[in-house]
Amino acid sequence: MEERRGKNTQNDERIVFDGMTLPEFVPLKKDAKKRFEEIKNLECRKDDVLLTTFPKSGTHWLWEIICMLLKGKAEYVTEAKTTVFLEAIPDIRDINDLPSPRTLNTHVPYRWLPKQHVENGGKIVHVIRNPKDVAVSLYYQFKTSGRIPEDCPFQTFLEQIFLGPACPMGSWFEYVKEFEQAKMTDKCDSICIVHYESMKKNPIEETSRLAKFLNVNLSDQQIADIVDKCSFQKLKHATETLKDLSHVKKILVIGEGAFKQPPNIYRKGEIGDWKNHFTVSLSEQFDTIFQEKMKDFNVQLQFE
Numbered sequence: 001m002e003e004r005r006g007k008n009t010q011n012d013e014r015i016v017f018d019g020m021t022l023p024e025f026v027p028l029k030k031d032a033k034k035r036f037e038e039i040k041n042l043e044c045r046k047d048d049v050l051l052t053t054f055p056k057s058g059t060h061w062l063w064e065i066i067c068m069l070l071k072g073k074a075e076y077v078t079e080a081k082t083t084v085f086l087e088a089i090p091d092i093r094d095i096n097d098l099p100s101p102r103t104l105n106t107h108v109p110y111r112w113l114p115k116q117h118v119e120n121g122g123k124i125v126h127v128i129r130n131p132k133d134v135a136v137s138l139y140y141q142f143k144t145s146g147r148i149p150e151d152c153p154f155q156t157f158l159e160q161i162f163l164g165p166a167c168p169m170g171s172w173f174e175y176v177k178e179f180e181q182a183k184m185t186d187k188c189d190s191i192c193i194v195h196y197e198s199m200k201k202n203p204i205e206e207t208s209r210l211a212k213f214l215n216v217n218l219s220d221q222q223i224a225d226i227v228d229k230c231s232f233q234k235l236k237h238a239t240e241t242l243k244d245l246s247h248v249k250k251i252l253v254i255g256e257g258a259f260k261q262p263p264n265i266y267r268k269g270e271i272g273d274w275k276n277h278f279t280v281s282l283s284e285q286f287d288t289i290f291q292e293k294m295k296d297f298n299v300q301l302q303f304e
């Protein structure tokens with residue numbers, strides 16, 4: 001398992017580890033192997049909740065919902081998700097000082113999740129989003145943070161980055177397949193799969209299901225309040241006004257080819273924006289790739 005530096009389509013140095021291109025976070029740039037091993041060997045607590053997502057699948061949204069559920073009230077936490085983002089925080093030992101229950105979050109693939117958490121049957125909330133919308137969301141993240149030129153066409157991004165070796169955290173398909181395999185062998189029901197689209201369409205039902213999984217007992221009104229506080233507009237506003245995001249710049253590698261500025265997380269928050277970016281032919285090509293790569297897997301997706 002070696003770490004190496006490679007060139008990507010943007011002609012910059014990319015961080016590659018264990019077959020994946022990694023997001024440009026300072027600890028990964030410094031020593032990716034060290035950080036991945038720190039994550040794998042993390043000391044976990046029985047009541048930790050681990051939120052696992054491929055980038056751009058709705059991590060911030062679900063993180064806020066889980067935090068409110070565990071708090072037992074519809075109240076924003078003033079900390080940002082990035083303070084418990086395992087591969088990005090400057091010193092991973094800092095999470096030892098946090099009070100329980102902790103909602104940790106990561107984009108690392110299943111094989112790199114904290115061993116202790118997995119072996120103890122610790123709770124994992126895994127979010128899946130239609131990869132076409134993930135690709136569009138990542139396209140804008142790359143554009144707004146300056147990692148691809150402003151005029152880069154979506155198709156170029158899709159073919160050269162999202163479907164190529166430079167996609168951050170490796171291939172979406174491999175990432176999702178690994179979790180699917182883990183779910184199939186999950187004897188203690190420790191993995192709860194949440195579909196972005198279901199959460200968007202049926203937020204009350206999905207949040208109640210999540211509460212049950214987390215053993216949280218709240219009234220219908222409390223669930224409705226949490227759903228409301230975590231709606232796209234309210235969460236965007238709360239993030240802009242309540243949270244101290246000054247540390248975010250420190251966890252990103254800022255420079256040529258890397259982040260030029262922090263990404264804008266709350267962009268549209270909708271299902272199906274892919275239809276505004278994929279031509280019919282591009283969408284069909286994507287479907288063919290999807291069917292080929294996922295043929296032995298029963299990943300339920302909401303392709304609408």
Ligand code: A3P
Pocket residue numbers: 053054055056057058059060061133136137138140200230231232233235265266267268269270273
């Ligand atoms: P878009 O770029 O399609 O708008 P992540 O947190 O994993 O980086 O994912 C970011 C995506 O989740 C963005 O998608 C963002 O707008 C969306 N998102 C964030 N909060 C949301 C919410 N409350 N409801 C729906 N989508 C949300």
